[in-house]
Amino acid sequence: MITEENINVGIKEEEFILNMGPQHPSTHGVLRLVCSIKGEIVKNIEPHCGYIHRGIEKMTEKLTYPQIVHLTDRLDYLSALINNEAYCLCVEKALEIEVSDRIKYIRTIMSELTRIASHQLWWCSFGMDLGGLTCFFYGLRDREKILDIFEETCGSRLIISYNTPGGLMADIHPNFQKKVKEFIKYFRKTLPEYDQLLTGNVIMQERCKGVGYISKEDAISYGVTGPSGRGSCFSCDVRKKEPYSAYKFVNFNEVLRCEGDTFARYMVRMDEMRESMNIIEQLIDNIPEGPYAEKMKGVIKLPEGEYYQRVEAARGEFGVYIVSKGEKNPYRVKFRSPNFSNLSALNTMAKNQKIADLIAIGGSLDYVIPDIDR
């Protein structure tokens, strides 16, 4: 009788190891995924990270508080302004400084613009991961407009360092409000094109629906946050839970989907772009007058203690944990990066799926490698 045991007598079954990365087009950087595969099916994934580990947490121990800001840009470079904000909020929390409403409004608008820009880049790279190369150019074309706004006001496009402890580097440019409104008008027209091109596409839906499922319990346990977590019904929006900056002044919905698959994560991000535009529209006309930076001491020394600040970055919950001993350098700074936790759930999501699914799942998790490696 032929059974599972004796059918392969004499044939030694070996694991077929496929090394994806560090140089691979769809790992979005230098991430290495060691996959054991069987035919087309991925049996196990082991992420190897650290190819661009720069020791940022060690570097912070030698720097003063204002100097650390420019390192936070370099974690998740696609949500640089949000990381800046998180760090500055943490320092302000320690110093017990309440910044003016103007700063709060500008910070929030900048954060939401960053979120849109980040999701645009995610959309185009996700399209490219699935094989639709045209998406990449449409996404980048529109992202360019946001980067121009950043460049005009902040002086830089990607790694911006616009926030400082106690305020902002510079006041907004006189053109800022006009340009943001123009962009929102333009993007409200372009976003349906994204849907036409990719969201509604039957190939894309077939490839994403039911792929890479993660349950709510697993998502919480793995700490999968941000749009990836909200695609699994995990209500983890820090903007709602612990409103910081100007989020308490605006009405917006937390986008939640409960399917838990790649398509849910996709749709959460698409809806979040619309939600971000709503937030900006509520704030952009009402920026109050006030100083763009609070008066700070020349040398910032945090009182002894431990401070934690959570913010909602584009990929999930970003946390800054500062331990101070009362000196001008922090004793220890820990950055809780969303991508690192999201990556840990990759094996659960992509196990027993096809190679092409692994790429789609990776695209829907939207990992940024410098944020994983720090």
Added chain:
Amino acid sequence: MEFSIYDFTSFTKSLDKLLNENMSSFWATSIEMLLIGVGILAFYALVGLFLVYAERKVCAFIQNRVGPNRVGPYGIIQTIADLFKLLMKELIPIKNADKLLFNIAPFIVIIASFLAIAAIPFAKGLHAIDFNIGIFYVIAVSSMGVIGVLLAGWSSNNKYSLIGAMRSGAQIVSYELSVGLSLITMVIFAGSMQFSVIVEAQRDGWFLFRGHIPAIIAFVVYLIACTAETNRGPFDLAEAESELTAGYHVEYSGIKFAFFFLAEYMNMFIVASIAATVFLGGWMPLHVGGFSGFNHVMDFIPPFFWYIGKTFFIIFIMMLFKWTFPRLRIDQLLTLEWKYLLPINLVNVVLMALIVLNGWHF
């Protein structure tokens, strides 16, 4: 020797006569073969270069870009510059690769596309050979290319290329069915497999318009299936640059890579020209019954341009496919073939047979 761009029959006949009068038939045939060979080779290179340029420009315009515009006016010399680059690049020998198969594979791929081009009628009287089983020959020969792909994937000793080759094998074996069946639908309609007969039969109207719904269905199915067969567009699983980096030709460099590259474009040209010949009347001008003035103007355009125009129209559609759609997954690819295209095709063949039997066509 008379020469007309509307009818090459007398030209080729007189050339044949001239050669046979002056030398023995063996030498005459040899020289004819040589001439045809050189002619096709030149045409092949020209079309290949143009198609690469065209694809770059088409995808650039779709993607809101300008495309190549530095080398020569509007970048038309870009592909020639690329050709020189590929010629001069180092051919990297692969350790532990199967040397013989590794070197042979690109040639198999390119020879398959060479063979197929021989049977295609470019204009009236302008074809290398007019088989009475023309369509059958082209289908048979063009599917030879997959052997080259499989060999390339296997012999490179690379896991990515192996997966790519396996995918390609599964894909071409199944999509060959759809290509064959949709062409058979039209063969039933035309009553012949000979290309010249098929083209002549479309003098009063192209098959796409005359053949009712089955012809349109067959055309759409053929378009999908031939896109899959050329490993292009949403069906480029064998290369899948975001999954398998470059699939079966990941280890090739220099001119060997150029062979794969060129063969992909030539296969696209071949399937497009078959579609143009079988569905859109080949080199026949567009005729609308009753409008003799209009028909006369259409006749004025040389047949060769009709043929090229139709072929490039279909190639453009295939390019639009590629630059619009995301890639399918391997199981969806097979689902599409076995659950959708094949049953539709079978029903379609029966429909077409009914139409032909009852004489319901125009």
Added chain:
Amino acid sequence: MGLIKYISGIFKGVWSLLQGMAVTSSYFVRPWTIVTQQYPENRKGNKRGRSKKKLEMFERFRGELVMPHSENNEHKCSACGICEMNCPNGTIEVISKMEVNEEGKKKRALDKYVYHLGMCTFCGLCVKACPSGAICFSQNFEHAVFNRAKLNKILNNEGSKLLKGVE
């Protein structure tokens, strides 16, 4: 029932594909929507019709640290070294010398203002911290050089002096 679902599925799928093709082909026939900027040409503006817009960086763009000099070759740097202290990467080295001024007092003055462009992260802390506004960012972004040593720049001009009135 299954057959209707099967056929409607085909038509829905084809319709969604056609929608995507409508987007791409609409861009194909609208070449005026092209957003590409022709980089080396657009530095000079509308030359040979290749570029529509002249390339201009925004005034706040942080391209490269410079020290503006007046017509009389005077700068505002008093060599206090605050920028050097504020720089997170050690990009700036202020080398000072002791100088005797007109009143006969010894005073610190700038000898060399060394700027290592290769180490700069363009965070802007030096400009923000400078008490006399001696340094600022220029809009030049073309930093490529053939030799690494060329990235180490001396910002103050040869023989330049401190502007009168700046302490």
Added chain:
Amino acid sequence: MDNAGLKEKVLQIVPGAEIIEDKQYLTVTVAPNKLHTLAEKLKEDAETLFDYLFCLTGMDWTDSLGVVYHLTSTKYNHYIVLKVKTTNRTAPVLDSVCDIWKTAEFHEREVYDFFGIDFKNHPDMRRIFLDDSWEGYPLRKDYVDEVNIIER
């Protein structure tokens, strides 16, 4: 549950725990051998339900090494910070919590990588960022690297 209730709860589970009400969160310092029980109870108790470990930080307090756990509940939205310390600097061993919160699996590997704290019952205790041949644990305060760390 408010901080007072949480305090009571923690003291019920681990009687001798050192509890500080910090500016931000309630901070509980427990002995290494009690940590796993406390964590498990805090997660499973229907009144606390600390199901989301949002930050796991390795620490070097110069005299001792340890880990800081930031916990919250997705249901009740209350917070607690757990601290665990060990004075053994040569071969520190702590209990792993990755059977309670799966996210700890990667974070504990990170702590092992930077602080050299070995976690008992961890399924895959290897370095995660640094090379396997790396010597020393770089985020410890007494780590010296004369080549790569430039003192200013």
